[in-house]
Amino acid sequence: MSLLYPRLLSGQAKPLYHEYLGLSISELVQRVDTNHDSAVYVAIGGDRVSDEKLKELRKLVVDLAAEAGFPEKPDPHSQTTFDQRLAILLHSESGLTPAEAASGDIWAFLALILMPDISFWRYPNPPRDRVLATDITRHIFGRLWWRAQLVHSAGDRDPYSALQILGEAAFDQIYARRAALGGSPYLVKAILRVWNGLDLRGLNSRRVLIDFLMRLLRLAPFLQFETLDEPTLDAELRMAVRESVTALLANSDLDRSEIQYKINSIFKDASTERITPWLNP
Template sequence: MVPAEAAAGDIWAFFALVLMPDIAYWRYPNPPGDRVLATDLTRHVFGRLWWRAQLVHEPGESEPYAALGILGEAAFDQIYARRKALGGSPYLVKGILKVWRDLDRTGMDERDLLRDFLKRLLRLAPFMAFDALDERQLNAELWRTARDSVRALSG
């Protein structure tokens, strides 16, 4: 499936209601409408999984979906829910995941740290075109922001 098709809610509604309703209802036995009707792709039972895999896919790697193991589903949703500013860019998402993977989070509440990190990136987004930065520049900016979050939450 190409991203243009994956952006269409009716495709995902068809998957959940016609092709695989047994799987959709196994995953969410009493789903709210957005889980199966695809009114919000960030919440759809299949759409959210496809987009998560699409955003982390590294075609040249031996394990092209290895980055899926860096954050759990709920934590990844924190990024994807901010898709207009952060979660819509595979380049930025991959950069965030690489920093998160290597960041020393010992003794920190990971959920609070991730939220703080993303809030800081959201504040930067109107002033910085993350996708226009080369890999070195993006990496430096993400590391600076992550360290600011660690310092802020460390006391």
């Protein structure tokens, strides 16, 4: 049976957000609770999460934050490490299902009622979407749960290893296109698998990624990605990213032979031994 989490509706969440902007971390600790008078639950679908479970989840998150320097301001490396570890913790320990995790009101409750001190420590004076979950891809907790959900591979020795392939900004490029791409764990894992096999040193990897995702969006109406087996899907994705790399290099100062050499160095398999068609004399 899945767990149902309390939901803090926007009418109650927004005033708390504005109030908390003026409070210190120590003052926010005093506002921590496992309940709120206006919190609601969906009527069916599971058991309501217990206070004990919420307290346990909070303790795990606070302990993790303490390792990153909480309540002192963390350095960038500590922030990155904290986010990666928090993604795993939330996904593995919360008991949330995708249906529940799709609700921004649940993340608003976690950010403003259960863990406001952690929220405002990780993002001092945060913009609204970091805590209100008006956009889950930006929420302090929601974005991390979904990142873990999309890369999780239950059969692997390290089921969350793919979390380290892309940084937050790059992964958000995928999840922002979730209607066509980012909502499919099967496709996201394939994207990460293919991307991890590329050597993009010397290229603007962000530009390559954005162009690559745009090509996949154009393919999506004509190709059912989830019906393809892994080798076939990987081949399709490699072809698309190869086109993106080729297009980017075509606008560089390299000559044709240098471009071909660069392409072959990026795609290290037999398929790259052929000459890229547009490079033919």
